[in-house]
Amino acid sequence: xxxxxxxxxxxxxxxxxxxxxxxxxxxxxxxxxxxxxxxxxxxxxxxxxxxxxxxxxxxxxxxxxxxxxxxxxxxxxxxxxxxxxxxxxxxxxxxxxxxxxxxxxxxxxxxxxxxxxxxxxxxxxxxxxxxxxxxxxxxxxxxxxxxxxxxxxxxxxxxxxxxxxxxxxxxxxxxxxxxxxxxxxxxxxxxxxxxxxxxxxxxxxxxxxxxxxxxxxxxxxxxxxxxxxxxxxxxxxxxxxxxxxxxxxxxxxxxxxxxxxxxxxxxxxxxxxxxxxxxxxxxxxxxxxxxxxxxxxxxxxxxxxxxxxxx
Amino acid sequence: xxxxxxxxxxxxxxxxxxxxxxxxxxxxxxxxxxxxxxxxxxxxxxxxxxxxxxxxxxxxxxxxxxxxxxxxxxxxxxxxxxxxxxxxxxxxxxxxxxxxxxxxxxxxxxxxxxxxxxxxxxxxxxxxxxxxxxxxxxxxxxxxxxxxxxxxxxxxxxxxxxxxxxxxxxxxxxxxxxxxxxxxxxxxxxxxxxxxxxxxxxxxxxxxxxxxxxxxxxxxxxxxxxxxxxxxxxxxxxxxxxxxxxxxxxxxxxxxxxxxxxxxxxxxxxxxxxxxxxxxxxxxxxxxxxxxxxxxxxxxxxxxx
Numbered sequence: 001x002x003x004x005x006x007x008x009x010x011x012x013x014x015x016x017x018x019x020x021x022x023x024x025x026x027x028x029x030x031x032x033x034x035x036x037x038x039x040x041x042x043x044x045x046x047x048x049x050x051x052x053x054x055x056x057x058x059x060x061x062x063x064x065x066x067x068x069x070x071x072x073x074x075x076x077x078x079x080x081x082x083x084x085x086x087x088x089x090x091x092x093x094x095x096x097x098x099x100x101x102x103x104x105x106x107x108x109x110x111x112x113x114x115x116x117x118x119x120x121x122x123x124x125x126x127x128x129x130x131x132x133x134x135x136x137x138x139x140x141x142x143x144x145x146x147x148x149x150x151x152x153x154x155x156x157x158x159x160x161x162x163x164x165x166x167x168x169x170x171x172x173x174x175x176x177x178x179x180x181x182x183x184x185x186x187x188x189x190x191x192x193x194x195x196x197x198x199x200x201x202x203x204x205x206x207x208x209x210x211x212x213x214x215x216x217x218x219x220x221x222x223x224x225x226x227x228x229x230x231x232x233x234x235x236x237x238x239x240x241x242x243x244x245x246x247x248x249x250x251x252x253x254x255x256x257x258x259x260x261x262x263x264x265x266x267x268x269x270x271x272x273x274x275x276x277x278x279x280x281x282x283x284x285x286x287x288x289x290x291x292x293x294x295x296x297x298x299x300x301x302x303x304x305x306x307x308x309x310x311x
Numbered sequence: 312x313x314x315x316x317x318x319x320x321x322x323x324x325x326x327x328x329x330x331x332x333x334x335x336x337x338x339x340x341x342x343x344x345x346x347x348x349x350x351x352x353x354x355x356x357x358x359x360x361x362x363x364x365x366x367x368x369x370x371x372x373x374x375x376x377x378x379x380x381x382x383x384x385x386x387x388x389x390x391x392x393x394x395x396x397x398x399x400x401x402x403x404x405x406x407x408x409x410x411x412x413x414x415x416x417x418x419x420x421x422x423x424x425x426x427x428x429x430x431x432x433x434x435x436x437x438x439x440x441x442x443x444x445x446x447x448x449x450x451x452x453x454x455x456x457x458x459x460x461x462x463x464x465x466x467x468x469x470x471x472x473x474x475x476x477x478x479x480x481x482x483x484x485x486x487x488x489x490x491x492x493x494x495x496x497x498x499x500x501x502x503x504x505x506x507x508x509x510x511x512x513x514x515x516x517x518x519x520x521x522x523x524x525x526x527x528x529x530x531x532x533x534x535x536x537x538x539x540x541x542x543x544x545x546x547x548x549x550x551x552x553x554x555x556x557x558x559x560x561x562x563x564x565x566x567x568x569x570x571x572x573x574x575x576x577x578x579x580x581x582x583x584x585x586x587x588x589x590x591x592x593x594x595x596x597x598x599x600x601x602x603x604x605x606x607x608x609x610x611x612x613x614x615x616x
Binding site: 136139140142143146147148149150151152154155156158159160231235238239242243244245255258262265266269272276279280281283284287288 | 322325326329330333337340447448450451452453454455456459460462463467553554557558561572573576577579584585587588591592595596599
């Protein structure tokens with residue numbers, strides 16, 4: 001690398017296009033690729049579906065054994081009254097999917113928010129403080145990350161019960177450590193940076209340095225991590241519900257629907273396929289958006305997602 | 312190197328202690344162990360007697376110390392459901408899980424590295440796009456769904472493979488594929504980028520310049536160095552496998568540790584839950600420790616400071 005960058009040799013490098021600033025532009029940049037537009041559409045549809053809270057139709061929650069195992073419309077024997085067919089109790093699968101969307105989205109979103117907040121706080125404390133608190137907190141992070149996630153959450157749910165908020169808390173408990181680790185390493189390098197030193201030199205209090213100078217700089221990483229965590233929590237929650245340790249009826253999530261339908265796989269494949277497709281499409285969409293956000297906001301996190309494995 | 316190993320071991324100890332503290336807390340959160348073991352109908356006298364013999368009347372720190380010493384002696388308690396030592400029950404089910412884990416690791420690492428090498432040599436082509444797609448799908452589709460789809464397709468529709476159980480080699484196919492697909496895609500993508508990075512280095516150019524064949528350069532020069540990070544990934548995955556086995560074993564009724572743990576959780580058999588969580592977590596920690604220590608052996612260029 002030459003040490004002097006003259007305007008002449010700068011202009012000869014077309015590799016990095018000069019980007020106008022501003023949020024609107026980030027969004028346009030994010031949505032330049034068609035698969036990301038599709039992913040955003042899926043997520044928006046989902047949020048709308050979760051937000052539009054109509055009372056679950058009777059056909060979605062109350063059993064009607066005379067209609068059990070009605071196939072979807074496009075298979076012979078189906079009807080438009082249950083476009084995606086009915087399950088082993090004769091409940092309308094489409095209506096049930098809509099009903100389950102709210103719980104699925106709520107649980108994973110709340111768990112992400114909780115894990116992100118607590119993990120960021122821990123990471124900032126460890127990174128900004130250093131010394132003994134840092135060492136202790138990082139050993140705790142090691143310990144949590146070493147636990148087989150699914151076993152940890154399952155046994156905690158067995159202890160704390162299967163209420164909605166206990167599920168959220170348990171998921172968050174399994175997810176804060178990743179945030180703590182990423183935020184801490186960012187905070188460590190920020191602590192040594194000149195602008196933080198300058199802030200300290202003009203007499204800013206430690207709290208002000210952390211909140212006004214460090215926090216805004218770690219937020220992009222937290223945002224990227226959160227999209228991946230959201231997808232992970234959704235998969236984790238669906239695995240838990242599938243194994244029978246999710247929310248209790250009448251509440252249901254997509255994973256729970258798959259779990260219910262599992263024993264009737266031979267009679268009604270559609271009762272597994274519909275919620276299964278919902279899980280797969282949604283987590284695919286969130287992952288695609290996450291990849292996009294990461295490329296834009298924090299490419300260094302790529303190494304992290306390399307090891308991302310399915311629960 | 313030796314100093315580094317010692318320091319890592321010193322880090323290992325507090326982590327282990329925190330884990331023991333967590334599993335100990337887990338056992339106390341579940342309610343009074345005496346009531347749990349003796350049942351709700353037990354007389355007050357029997358409960359007091361149990362507390363005395365098991366040291367439950369001592370202060371909590373003393374109880375914790377007792378627990379740590381017990382664990383160090385290999386005593387993980389007695390299953391409430393089977394009335395047998397947890398360790399023994401665990402060891403009985405370990406071979407089945409190891410069998411599944413090893414076959415999965417073999418599939419994912421061999422085919423993953425092969426696919427990665429292929430994609431690195433011919434990048435930007437159709438197979439590479441397919442690989443990216445596979446990675447994405449592997450991340451988005453949960454294991455239980457993949458397993459159910461495999462059962463639906465190969466066991467119920469085509470009737471070529473058993474839907475579950477344990478015994479012959481045929482029983483191994485679907486669980487291995489279910490568990491291994493995601494790992495294979497991850498390994499492939501990782502090996503591709505690792506190999507591409509090595510291929511862009513000067514010594515590879517030197518090797519090409521002195522007239523070595525493409526094959527020799529690829530396998531004798533490039534791949535050898537790329538294998539270091541790949542081996543790390545594979546080792547890390549072996550730890551992740553235990554988590555994956557929990558769901559996969561349940562779907563395919565595989566008589567291993569994963570299903571054992573789920574059954575214990577569903578029947579609230581807390582000593583078993585505690586014991587399995589503890590053993591698996593320590594295994595994961597040990598694997599990570601070994602991986603860190605093996606860097607230096609695999610690649611002499613790496614120096615520990």
